[in-house]
Amino acid sequence: MPDPGSACPPPPCSTAGPARTLYSRLGSMRFLMTTSGLAFILVVNALIGYGILQGRREALDAGERATRDLARMLESQTLRTAFAVDLLLRDLSFALDTYPDGARRDSPPIRDHLRERRDSFAELADLVVVGSDGFALNHSAEAPLPTVALSDRAYFTGPRDGAGQGLFIGAAISSRVRTGTRVIPFSRRWIGNDGGFRGVLVAMVDPTRLAAPLESRDIDRKGSVALALADGTILLERPRDHREPGRLTDWPAVWHALAEHDEATLRDTVPDLGRAPGSGTDSLVSVRRVQGYPFVIVATLPVDAALAEWRRDTGAWAAIGIVMTIAIALLTAFVVRQHARREEDQARLARASRRIRGILDSMLDAVVTFDGAGRIVTLNRAAEMMFGVAECRMIGQPVEALIPGARDGASDRDLIALRRDGHAFPVGFTVSDLRLGAGPGTAAGAPPRDEPRIHVGVIRDMTRRKQQEAELIASKTQAELANRAKSEFLANMSHELRTPLNAIIGFAEVLDSEFFGAMNDRQKSCVTDIHDSGRHLLDIVNAVLDMSKLDSGRFTLCEEAVEAHEAVGQCLMMVRDRAAAAGVAIDNGVMGAAATLWVDRRAFKQVILNLLSNAVKFTPGGGRITIAAATEGNGDFVLTVADTGIGIPPEFIADLFEPFRQAENAANRRYEGTGLGLSISKNFVDLHGGTLTCRSVPGTGTAMTVRLPADRVVEGPSAMGGPCSPADLSPVSAGGSP
Structure with a gap:
């Protein structure tokens, strides 16, 4: 037979090594999942980090835009104010030249005109007309004209000494009219019609009004703004800390930026101007030079304020990142x-x-699994060896290729299988469904939904078994033939032997009666021995004949109503002399009212006689035999023969009713017998549907009990008919019921 394992190509060889091990670990799904999770965490946190950095950059850019917008707003307000003040002073110069009282001191019309113009300009705190001698000629305040000379004031000396006729702006000063307030003097040279110097026109600008539009920008809480002259003198600060303003020259970074550019944005630490240069807050700074006027504007925003919302967002994004x-x-x-x-x-x-596969491969029986369409799914090693074909070559092939008719008929049957070489051989084929477990809604015993139906076939080579069966059948046939020949031989021989034995017994009786003449004692003794030996041999022949009929099932019962006490009495008469000669006493406990039985008279008496004969035979002299009978509550008839004899060994009880068997011990081998009496008695009782049982104690005695069923007990002969005639004889099986 070819090796089925060699029919399939072997799997490719695998190389082992550190590199392969590392590659397998790096390529494992668990490593890929872990790496993907870590990469996702890194990407998410990187995106959040990038967003945070981008938000910081955008927050700083927004802060820079805010400082620039703040500076531009103050620049716009300053330009508008300066332009309006310049135009106002030009108009005032023209009006003074036009009015006759323009140069007269403390002129009511001029004072009213100044007040009217002051009230129409919200940023103005006061308008002052200073004469060429440095004394005030008129002003818009309700207070009296100052009597002191103003010739030392910068707002007077500047326009007076300046060559140009433009607007002069001086440093902030304390107002003499409004005590406790500071004003910014805007002054212009007053030139008469003849071109001579007539004085100075001064507009005192309220810085609080100048910075009013900035209050809505939350300067106090977020940043600051300062308005300074071109020489660095600070005119206005918001918010104000109630101290004298410093100079921009004390802020090198801003001053250098202004020296290079008219507009710049930078990041620097804001100094405490005028007190502690170099100490302050890290801020965003925007500086601008006002075109056309000697102004410089500086707007600042603390970096912390610019990043306040970013920090809040950063905390939220950080929490999101952590989560x-x-x-x-x-x-x-x-x-x-x-x-x-x-x-x-x-x-x-x-x-x-692998374990299941190992179990299947270790099985001696061949196992094949196939689907509902009959296609082979698996073969175990025993199946490969049985059919001489490899599993891989049969997967997907129809199971009929191995066992024709495998899917027809019953699931457990004998079939003819085919090997690979075409040789047919008998097999036993058992098929069962492989149940993989039922899901919800699946009927009991049905395969789960969406699961292919799998069948498991167990194949057993029946060649040797068929041969053994054939041998057993042949042996049985031969045994039956031999048994039939034995039975026929015994029956024929019994009949052939009974005829001369009857003649021998008859002639012995004739000689014993001295019909042909007197005999001496020796002759009479010989005749008696001939008679007894013939009678004994006839009993043996009758027993063998009965046993042969019982074995062949041809023994027929001739049933009739039999009085139990009569049958017992007749049997006792047959054994009484023998018991008396052996010195054994017999107690008959069976009375006339014991029972009437529907039995075969000869068979029933034969059973009682055999039991009594055995009791007499195996009871030593001085012993006692007791025979009793009774009808039990369920109607069964029970007859017991008990003796005080030698008893039966326990190891022989199991074979007690076998034919030709006797206990093998020295105590009973001296007794004659064939060993057929109890076997015949047991068969007779069985034919009547009863039982024969034995209780025995070696050295104490034996009790044999005959039990007949209740349907064998009758009221009298008329209850079930009279004695049987030859026409009534019918075979009765070993079950023994009438």
Whole structure:
């Protein structure tokens, strides 16, 4: 037979080494899942970090835009105010030249005109007309004209000594009209019609009104703005800390930026101008030079204020990042754990599959599995060896290729299988369904929904068994023939032997009666021995004949109503002399009212006689035999023969009713007998549907009990008919019921 394992190509060889091990670990799904989770965490946190950095940059850019907008707003307000003040002073110069009282001191019309113009300009705190001698000629305040000379004031000396006729702006001063307030003097040279110097026109600008539009920008809480002259003198600060303003020259970074550019934005530490240069807050700074006027504007915004919302957003994004990191980590761990459990389950399934495959391959019987269409799924090694074909070549092939008719008929039957070489041989084929477990809604015994139906076939080579069966049948036939020949031989021989034995017994009786003449004692003794030996041999022949009929099932019962006490009495008469000669006493406990039985008279008496004969035979002199009979509550008839004889060994009880068997011991081998009496008695009782049982104690005695069923007990002969005639004889099986 070819080796089925060699029919399939072997799997490719695998190389082992550190590199392969590392590659397998790096390529494992668990490693990929873990790496993907970590990469996702890094990407998410990188995006959040990038967004945070981008938000910081945008926040700083927004802060820079805010400082520039603030500076531009103050620039716009300053330009508008300066332009309006310049135009106002030009108009005032023209009006003074036009009015006759323009140069007269403390002129009511001029004072009213100044007040009217002051009230129409919200930023103005006061208008002052200073004569060429430095004394005030008129002003818009309700207070009296100052009597002191103003010739030392910068707002007077500047326009007076200046060559040009433009607007002169001086440093902030304390107002003499409004005590406790500071004003910014805007002054212009007053030139008469003749071109001579007539004085100075001064507009006192209220810086609080100048910075009023800035209050809505939350300067006090977020940043600051300052208005300074071109020489660095600070005119206005918001918010104001109630101290004398410093100079921009004390802020090197701003001063250098103004020296290079008219507009710049930078980041620097704001100094405490005028008190502690170099100490302050890290801020965003925007500086602008006002075109056409000697103004410089500086707007600042603390970096902390610019980044306040960014920090709040950063905290929120950081919390989101932490939450997402934890969530992704937990999800990754969960997925990895689930995959690990799945790998463990798959490993367990693989081990179980290998174990099951090993079990199948270790089975001596061939096992084949096939689907509902009859296509082969698996073969075990025994099947490969049985059919001489490899599993891989049979997968997908119809199962009929191995066993024709495998899917027809019953699931457990004998079929003819075909080997690979075409040789046919008998097999036993048993098919069962492979149940993989039922799902919800699946009927009991049915395969789960969406699951292919799989059948498992167990194949057993029946060649040797068929040969053994044939041999057994032949042996049985021969045994039956031999038994039939034996029975026929025994029956024929019994009949042939009974005829001369009857003649011998008859002639012995004739000689014993001295019909042909007197005999001496020796002759009479010989005749008696001839008669007894013939009678004994006839009993043996009758027993063998009865046993032969019982074995062949041809013994027929001639049933009739029999009085139990009569049958017992007749049997006792047959054994009484023998018992008396052996010195054994017999107690008859069977009375006339014991029972009437529907039995075969000869068979029933034969049973009682055999039991009494055995009791007399195996009871020593001085012993006692007791015979009793009774009808039990359920109607059964029970007859017991008990003796005080030698008893039966326990190891012989099981073979007590076998024919030609006697207990093998020295105590009873001296007794004659064939060993057929109890066997014949047992068969007779069985034919009547009863039982024969034995209780015995060696050295104490034996009790034999005959039990007949209740349907054998009758009221009298008329209850079930008279004695049987030859026409009534019919075979009765070993079950023994009438």
